[in-house]
Amino acid sequence: MRKLTILLAVLMLCLQVFSSTVAYGAISQGDNIKIDRYGGAPSKIREGDSIDLMIKVSNRSISKLEKIYVDIDQSSDFYGDPLYTNFYSLPELDISESNAELISSGYKLVYKGTGNTLTLRFKYFIGSEEYTETQTLYIKEAMPTDKTPPSGGGDTDNSKYRPRLTVDNSGRMPIIAAGASYTLKYNVKNISSYRAKNVKVSLVMADPSKAPLVLENYDLWQTVESIEGDSSKEVVFDIKTNKTSPEGIFPLTLKFEYENSYDVSFPEYTETVYFKIENNNISPRLTVAGIAVKPSATVADAVTLELTLKNLGNLKADDIKVTLGGLKSGGFTAYNSTDVKYVNSIGGNGTVTIAYELMPPASGAAGSNELSVKFEYKDAAGNDYTDNNQIFVPAGDGEGSRPNIVFDQIASPQNAVVPGQEFTVGFDLKNNGGASARNIKVTLGADAGIVTRSMNPVYLTELAGNKTQKISFKLFAADDTPTKNYPIALNVEYEDAFGTKFNASQYIGVFIENDAGKTVPRIIIDNYSMDPFPVNAGEDFTLKMSFLNTSKTVDVSNIKVTVTSDDGTFTPTDSGNTFYVESIPRTTNIERELVLHVKPDAEQKSYMLTVNFEYEDEKGNPYTAKETMSVRVLQNPRLVTGELNMMTETFVGQPISLYLDFYNMGKSTLYNLMVSVEGDFEGQGLSYYVGNFESGRTDFFDAQFTPMMPGQQKGAVLFAFEDSNGKKTEIRKDFDINVMEMQQGPFDGGDFPLDMVDPGMHGKPMPGMPGGPAGASVWVYVGIGAGVLVVAAVVFIILRKRHVRRKELSLDE
Structure with a gap:
């Protein structure tokens, strides 16, 4: 039994030792830490994003926690870079x-893209015992990529993870000028939560047949590496529009081709966007701008006809075919060439010179021959154009022993001429012959609508052989000249030394462009003023007027001007209401003055003056016009005041009452009328704001004030007001007050004042004073005091009645 007891004791001791060893190395499971909140996360966290996350915690135990370390659990949707432990x-x-903030190790949290959880393992000590516990955070900003195939076995259908792309086209429609370059920007948005990659965006015309007409580059595409879910990327296309593009709104098609994260491709998706073309370009238009005939450098009997071709548009003309017509037997014929010339292109407003070798007509043919020039060409868009011009080429005899005058270096308008515009045609008159030309007559002929404004014809006495004379004519396009190309004929007639007559002619073309039709000249009043200003009723004023001829092309003359006042408010003083103007050139103004009188009883307001014009243009056509002017008339303010009622003598400190009636006897309202007392006084109610004081109204002003200084005091009642133009006026009603020192009373006690003792009584009191002889009684002073009381009572009654009267006036208004 004893051995059994010893054995049990040894066994218990071993168990105790073993139990102590296990307890010393064990870690307890705790539930003492609470995560309060987190912060520092961006609004969206995507796969691979690195973030710094702030975390705050609380101690919900009854013990102090020490040596706290936090690890990132590997099951989390986040991991530490580069470590998980002691993060x-x-x-x-x-x-x-x-709300105690955990101290970061300085490492980054990296999102795996798999979910929204962050699992944290806390390790800490309470005393000597170590604890551990796990807390999980839900990170709402995390955006899972969802690459995990669904469980359950079998094939995975990854096509259901389809990104959805669209165009944010909420901006304004692009407006592009024809011929301009432009950058189109589109915001491509992924409205799904799935990532799109290898995105190809193509931009094409919705109507492919119109693409060559509108765009120079019409096959455009861009690639985008990826667009995350619920995000967007901008794509940019640089386009160039054709100069000849038609105006209008054109649809474009945006085509999208892309894959999802599982390399699944999706069918092509399209959206339509629009842009607008505005075309201010002028189509090409070819004309013959100049003609020169020179002796041929290769053939003695031939001449070289040089034609200067001009493009009047600002768009290029391409593939130009020039055909010279009118070549015939007996007239000019082509020499060693055909009647057709080709020109690759002529730029906008550009010129090109071509030349024909011609054989002139035989001797005795007409002095000049009519030829035609036909143009066939295209614009950059391939549109076809055709134009025709008529030209006249002089025929000479080619003999060097005779005078031979030709027209050289002809200068004429290169651009279109508008009606009413003056232009010049100039040239060199050159004698290519070996003999002098005499009695030279140079004339210029033109169709109706082209008027010569210089000497025509021009006469020269002589022009020696191989000499040149400059000639010029000033011309004018009439207002009613229709739009077309006008031929202008230059003709020269001359003789040789023997009186043999010769002549030569040359034709040039001038293009008249009339978009406005017939011009009607108009006269307006472009400015007027009045002196004095403003104008007062019953007074004279000077009206200054400026008359403008608005026409850019027509002078006017025989002008009758009549100034009238329909209601008779204004009448001329030292002249009639009608005057005469001889002429007003185009775009010119003249000034006239008229003195007018305003009737005295005119109401204060604006009145109309009417000005009637009767005039003629250069051709005698009659016209009329009517203009009106506004003249504001003011009435002089007339404020009349009544008699000033007040005491003119008083004592220092004694109050005085003042009363004054005033009336508006003018015909206009007085605005912001204020009545006040000026002077070295004290008191209340020393000002009265009347406001707007209408014509015919009456009112009164009463006030009570106290002078504080002895002597002669000056004061005034001030009326301040404004008229309808805001002009301030002040009227003063002056007054004087004799202010006396207050005498000391006989019952104040103490010794009598010296002035109350009769000098003949040797210091004894005056009669009537206490201790003095009978005589002038103290009742004198009593009477003075009673009189003052009576006056004060009367003033109170009067002021009370006036106060009641003012209240009644206010109620009536």
Whole structure:
């Protein structure tokens, strides 16, 4: 039994030792830490994003926690870079302490893209015992990529993870000028939660047949590496529009081709966007701008006809075919060439010179021959154009022993001429012959609508052989000239030394462009003023007027101007209401003055003056016009005041009442009328704001004030007001007050004042004073005091009645 007891004791001791060893190395499971909140996360966390996450915790145990370390559990949707362990730490957490921020190790949290959980394993000590516990955070900002195939076995259908792309086309429609380059920007948005990659965006015309007409580059595409779910990327296309593009709104098709994260391709998706073309370009238009005939450098009997071709548009003309017509037997014929010339292109507003070798007509043919020039060409868009011009080429005899005058270096308008515009045609008159030309007569002929404004014809006595004389004519396009190309004929007649007559002619073309039709000249009043200003009723004023001829092309003359006032408010004083103006050149103004009188009883308001014009243009056509002017008339303010009622003598400190009636006897309202008392006085109610004081209204002003200084005091009642133009006026009603010192009373006690003692009584009191002889009684002073009381009572009654009267006036208004 004893051995059994010893054996049990040894066994218990071993168990105790073993139990102590296990307890010393064990870690207890705790539930003492609460995660209060986290912060520092961006609004969206995507796969691979690295973040710094702030975490705050609380101690909800009754013990102090020490040596706190936090690991990132590997089952989390986040991992530590580069370590999982000891990612956060905290030296201690007191009992009931909250919102304690964990200290970061400085490492980054990296999102795996698999979910929204962050699992943290806390290790800490309470005393000597170590604890561990796990807390899980839900990170709402995490955006899972969802690459995990669904469980359950079998084939995985990854096509259901389809990104959805669209175009945010909420901006304004692009407006592009024809011929301009433009950058189109589109915001491509992935409205799904699945990532799109290898995105190809193509931009094409919705109607492919119109693409060559509108765009120079019409096959455009861009690639985007990836667009995450619920995000967007901008794609940019640089386009160039054709100069000849038609105006209008054109649809474009955006085509999208892309894959999801599982390399699944999806069918092509399209959206339509629009842009607008505005075309201010002028189509090409070819004309013959100049003609020169020169002796041929290769053949003695031939001449070289040089034609200067001009493009009147600002768009290029391409593939130009020029055909010279009118060549015939007995007239000019082509020499060693055909009647067709080709020109690759003529730029906008550009010129090109071509030449034909011609054989002139036989001797005795007409002095000039009519030829035609036909143009066939295209624009950049391939549109076809055709134009025709008529030209006249002089025929000479080519004999060097005779004078031979030709027209050289002809200068004429290169651009279109508008009606009413003056232009010049100039040239060199050149004698190519070996003999002098005499009795030279140069004439210019033009169709109706083209008027010569210089000497025509021009006469020259002589022009020696191989000499040149400059000639110019000033011309004018009439207002009613229709749009077309006008031929202008230059003709020269001359003789040789033996009186043999010769002549030569040359034709040029001038293009008249009339978009406005017939021009009607108009006269307006572009400015007027009045002196003095503003204008007062019953007074004279000077009206200054400026008359403008608005026409850019027509002078006006025989102008009758009549100024009238329909209601008779204004009448001329030293002249009639009608005057005469001889002429007003185009775009010119003249000034006239008229003195007018305003009737005295005119109401204060704006009145209309009417000005009637009767005039003629250069052709004697009659016209009339009517203009009106506004003249504001003011009435002079007339504020009349009544008699000023107040005492003119008083004592220092004695209050005085003042009363004054005033009337508006003018015909206009006085605005912001204020009545106040000015002077070295004290008192209340020394000002009265009347406000707007209408014509015919009456009111009164009463006030009570106290002079504080003896002597002669000056004061005034001030009326301040404004007229309808805001002009301020002040009227003063002055007054004088004799203020006397207050005498000391006989019953104040103490010794009598010296002035109250009769000098003949040797210091004894005056009669009527206490201790003095009977005589002038103290009743004198009593009477003075009673009189003052009576006056004060009367003033109170009067002021009370006036106060009641003012209240009645206010109620009536």
